[in-house]
Amino acid sequence: METVKVGITETIRVLLEEKKFNTLRDILVTLKPYDIATIFEELQDEKTPLLFRILPKELAAETFVEMDDETQKLLIHGFSDTELKEVVDELFIDDVVDLVEEMPANVVKRILKQADKDTRKTVNELLKYPEDSAGSIMTTEYIVLRPEMTAEQSIKRIRRTGVDKETIYICYVTDDNSKLIGITSVKDLLLSDDDVIVSEIMEENVICVNTLDDQEKVAQMFSNYNFLALPVVDTENRLVGIVTIDDAIDVLQEEATEDIEKMAAVMPSDKPYMKTSVFGIYKKRIPWLLVLMLSATFTSAIISHFESALASVIVLSSFIPMITGTGGNAGSQASVSVIRALSLGEIKFCNAVKVLWKEFRVSILCGVTLAAANFIKLMIFDLNGKENALFIGLVVSLTLIGTIIMAKLIGSFLPMVAHKIGVDPAVMASPLITTICDALSLLIYFGIATTILHI
Known part of the structure; x- marks a missing residue:
């Protein structure tokens, strides 16, 4: 598999040098976002922004999320303000928050400047939650239904608003005060008669987490209950967001890596090994070595x-x-x-x-x-x-x-x-x-x- 990826990367490098952009586009659209991101990370040159412009808008946004910080930073520096706005507009809100958290201040300023007013407000609200909390990894893009709505009305709402939501399979039922009172699935709605109201088919015993709950605990709940998404509520049980399975997997991977590093007496690092400098690795290892030597x-x-x-x-x-x-x-x-x-x-x-x-x-x-x-x-x-x-x-x-x-x-x-x-x-x-x-x-x-x- 690695040999195939290397072959594709070299092919794309040659096509890029020969300026065969139509052929490049035809190849890239057949690949998954993660694989395209890997190719971009391997290229890492001044032509990377040009290659990114070839991608269709939606695929470009999905690929951008999969890239590492250095590649994202390289692309952003090569973007015009219009291009940056197009990428930010296509990202889900939790991905924008992750991007803002990882980028240096000058890049963050550009990102927020190109985001619309509502996005900036939501990003700033999510950034207020403590690091490693459920609030810091949740998204505010989900389907909300009312208990008095019929199945037919619910399906229409999903069709009308679902295109901008991160997940639509699970729908959350709230009252007039935004308090979470139940959940239902698209499957339940589709299999119900049109005139059945949501309150009759929703599950009232909802498992949820608080915004301040530790993200590792939240991620573990996905494993315990086989969730695809988990609702997040505030202290008054008002629904404020959801954590999706992809974010939970990222948390589990980060926590596992952190634990492995600590168990080997290495200070945790947020960068991949190959992208960490010699001095960076030294700073992560020497404190524990000194402590253990003295002990x-x-x-x-x-x-x-x-x-x-x-x-x-x-x-x-x-x-x-x-x-x-x-x-x-x-x-x-x-x-x-x-x-x-x-x-x-x-x-x-x-x-x-x-x-x-x-x-x-x-x-x-x-x-x-x-x-x-x-x-x-x-x-x-x-x-x-x-x-x-x-x-x-x-x-x-x-x-x-x-x-x-x-x-x-x-x-x-x-x-x-x-x-x-x-x-x-x-x-x-x-x-x-x-x-x-x-x-x-x-x-x-x-x-x-x-x-x-x-x-």
Whole structure:
């Protein structure tokens, strides 16, 4: 598939250089907006605005939405005011808001200048909602019906106003005060008799969200209920917008990317990897690396404190990497599982005791299994014929059991605490958990060693 796209891009590049615009148009109209946007992103030259002008108006707007920020910015700089107005007029209101949020101030000024008065007012209202809230991702373009309307009247309204709406399949029923009282679908309206009124066929038990609800929670509801759109109401239950499935998918992708970056100790970025500069990547990574490096000094301090013990039984030092590595891995397993369960709403802080009890039992099974396997390996290969081999093997094996229990309990508990106090649980993932477990596993190791070996 990638080979095909590369071939099309090169073909379009050649046709553009040869100024065969009719042929270019014939090719482009057969492609999907996303594929055309990908071609524009690969071209990225001064002729891109010329290629964009070839597209039919509606296809051009749909393609523009699919482009990345840099390509959009390049096109806008190449647009005349008239061309910019045509693009803005074709965009849905939530796409205009996204565009305004991502563009620099001088570009935003041009965009808003070319938008009509109503669009500017709506954009400014949507921009007032907190970032990452339902209000910030909703659109105000939807079908509104009244409960006293007949099915025939409703269909006529959809035909008359639906062309400018982002979705028409789901229709929202409000009273005279714009309060949401029900929903119905085009299917229900089409299959009903013409004289049936909307209040008789609408669903009154409406699942909706508030404008200030977190966008990740909103996006998750699409997965839970298989929605195509979700109504958004204010504090007085007045319908103010809807969130559509395409925006929900974007949110889920953004949140998943953000969580992955946090779990890898990288500050979240809003730019694709290939479009982020070396210095930009450096700024995202260095803060966590500094924090983790400084926190790792506790590990060094613990080893220094037990330096005399290590000197008396030098072989103990050779097992430190294995013990700390196993503890970090065990903690990461638990933390990732719990973080995922928290994000899906499968567990809450009130389930902490049950989660810890489950992880404790898992850690016992894992710890005993690894300790047994390790003890056999030590006796046959590593400590065969050495002084105090049995006791050293016992120290290492018991440490493994204690380390795994500790790591899994910490790895499962810290994300739940973070979630409870309003911190992203992903922060409590692999690197941080590993650093904590390294220090504690060494304390367990030397504690058991000094007790059994009397050093």
